[in-house]
Amino acid sequence: MSQTQYPCAGCGASVEFAPGTSVLRCPYCGFETPLQGDGRAVREHDFRAFAALPRKPVATLAPHVFTCRNCGAQTSSDRISDRCQFCGAPLVATTDAADQVVPEAVLPFAVEKSAVREHLKGWVKTRWFAPSQLKKVTEAETAHSTYLPHWTFDSSTWSYYNGQRGDYYYVTETYTETVNGESQTRTRQVRKTRWTSVSGQVSRAFDDVLVAGTTHVTPKHLDALEPWPLGAAEPYRPEFLAGHETLRYDVEPEAGFGVARGRMDDQIRDDCRRDIGGDEQRVHEVNTDYRDLTFKLMLLPVWIAAYLYAGKTYTVLVNGRTGEVAGERPYSKVKIAAAIVAALALITAIILFFVLRNQR
Numbered sequence: 001m002s003q004t005q006y007p008c009a010g011c012g013a014s015v016e017f018a019p020g021t022s023v024l025r026c027p028y029c030g031f032e033t034p035l036q037g038d039g040r041a042v043r044e045h046d047f048r049a050f051a052a053l054p055r056k057p058v059a060t061l062a063p064h065v066f067t068c069r070n071c072g073a074q075t076s077s078d079r080i081s082d083r084c085q086f087c088g089a090p091l092v093a094t095t096d097a098a099d100q101v102v103p104e105a106v107l108p109f110a111v112e113k114s115a116v117r118e119h120l121k122g123w124v125k126t127r128w129f130a131p132s133q134l135k136k137v138t139e140a141e142t143a144h145s146t147y148l149p150h151w152t153f154d155s156s157t158w159s160y161y162n163g164q165r166g167d168y169y170y171v172t173e174t175y176t177e178t179v180n181g182e183s184q185t186r187t188r189q190v191r192k193t194r195w196t197s198v199s200g201q202v203s204r205a206f207d208d209v210l211v212a213g214t215t216h217v218t219p220k221h222l223d224a225l226e227p228w229p230l231g232a233a234e235p236y237r238p239e240f241l242a243g244h245e246t247l248r249y250d251v252e253p254e255a256g257f258g259v260a261r262g263r264m265d266d267q268i269r270d271d272c273r274r275d276i277g278g279d280e281q282r283v284h285e286v287n288t289d290y291r292d293l294t295f296k297l298m299l300l301p302v303w304i305a306a307y308l309y310a311g312k313t314y315t316v317l318v319n320g321r322t323g324e325v326a327g328e329r330p331y332s333k334v335k336i337a338a339a340i341v342a343a344l345a346l347i348t349a350i351i352l353f354f355v356l357r358n359q360r
Contacts, residue, residue: 004092004238005069009033014070014089016243019109019145019301019320024239040235042105044154044294050101051254058100058250066091080248081147081241090243101253104296105233106240109145109320116143116303119318123325142306145320147241147299148222149213149249151256152230154295155206157264159288161272162199166280169194193280202271206264211256213249213297217304217317224326225319228300232321236299246299253295261290 006015006024010031015024023032066075068084068091075085080103081092095102111119120143170189177184208230212222234240268288273281301320305327306313316327 003064003066003094004242005089006033006239006242007069014242016090017108017240019112024242027243035237035239038235038237042233042235042296044296045104047153047253047257047293047295050295056100058248058252061100061248064093066093078248080246081238082245083243090241092238092241092246094238101249101297103149103236103299106147106236106299107228107230107233107301107321108240109244109301111301111303111318111320111323113143113145113303115323116305116318119323119325120305120316123316123327143303143318145244146302146304147244147246148217148302149247149251150298150300151211151213151249151251151253151260152208152296152298153206153211153257153260153293154208155264155293156203156291157206157268157288158201158203158291159268159272159286160199160201161275161283161286162197163272163276163284164195164282165198165276165278166193166195166282168192168279195282196278198276200272200275202268202275204264204268204271206267209260209263211251211259213251213256214247215250216247217302218315218328221315221317221326221328222302225302225317225322225324227322228319229321230298233298241299244301249297253297257293257295264288264290 007013008015008026008029008031010026011029013026013028015026015031015033017023017035018025018032021032022035024035025032061078063076063078064080064082066077066082066084067073068075068087068089070089071084071087073084073086075082075091077091079093080095081090083090168191170191172187173190174185174187177186210226210228210230212219265286265288269283269286272283272286276283303318303320305316305318307316308314314328316325318325
């Protein structure tokens with residue numbers, strides 16, 4: 001298997017991509033090598049043409065076997081980039097389009113490891129009733145930088161719908177009620193809905209509908225890291241991966257489009273309801289034509305931190321571009337119990353105050 005390592009021009013050690021910069025930096029002597037652009041632009045690929053091509057399912061692909069040029073050790077990994085398990089040197093695989101989809105774009109890390117601690121501290125402070133041990137997650141040494149694969153989908157859509165438009169109108173109703181033992185006749189306005197059959201057409205252009213290409217991270221936590229500044233993505237270059245882990249996708253693009261289409265359909269139904277107008281809407285059927293359907297594989301930067309509490313491992317994610325934090329948290333039974341006791345004590349004190357004041 002082909003692989004790449006980047007030796008330092010100053011001392012010969014392996015260099016790493018430095019977050020927030022456009023350089024490869026040596027972690028030992030600090031020598032920096034500027035990244036030179038190759039003029040290539042990020043491209044979108046025809047999804048239907050790709051789907052017709054034969055390829056190996058990613059689940060059948062063998063792990064990469066890296067041979068470290070620093071120490072000669074071999075490391076078996078299903079990641080695109082990793083570290084030598086013996087000397088820690090960064091390793092980057094050369095992706096093969098014959099076996100899998102090659103990344104088209106990468107959003108480089110901008111949040112440095114030193115800044116991760118501050119983002120985690122802010123997140124911990126907002127976790128009510130969290131155990132004191134949660135503070136350990138703020139130790140940046142427990143965090144590791146990982147590029148996570150994501151699919152993006154673009155499409156122009158034309159949708160034809162039929163349904164019903166509901167318009168409110170009011171009628172006057174007469175009723176009787178007993179007041180002071182006497183029956184009285186009264187009137188009231190009652191709202192009703194007049195339904196009218198409707199049909200129409202809506203169109204929408206979707207750009208970069210984002211779907212996670214990995215099942216190794218909880219989807220709701222990834223969703224909580226949005227929005228991503230996708231416009232800042234760079235054309236894929238393996239240099240951006242040096243010194244950072246990169247997961248290989250395990251969600252096939254067809255499955256990714258199924259998720260993306262569901263999100264598009266939700267937006268299209270909202271468009272239909274707006275087009276119908278009125279006070280209420282019923283959308284019975286929508287037929288959508290997806291045109292100019294394109295996709296690409298993009299790598300997004302995430303710092304992943306983990307900590308152990310009560311025998312269970314909890315994971316916290318930090319957006320490597322914006323610093324947004326999302327993840328799991330335990331609850332402290334002791335703190336919750338103390339809060340309940342304090343609340344009961346406060347309620348009791350207030351009751352006693354009013355009882356004693358009324359007895360005076």
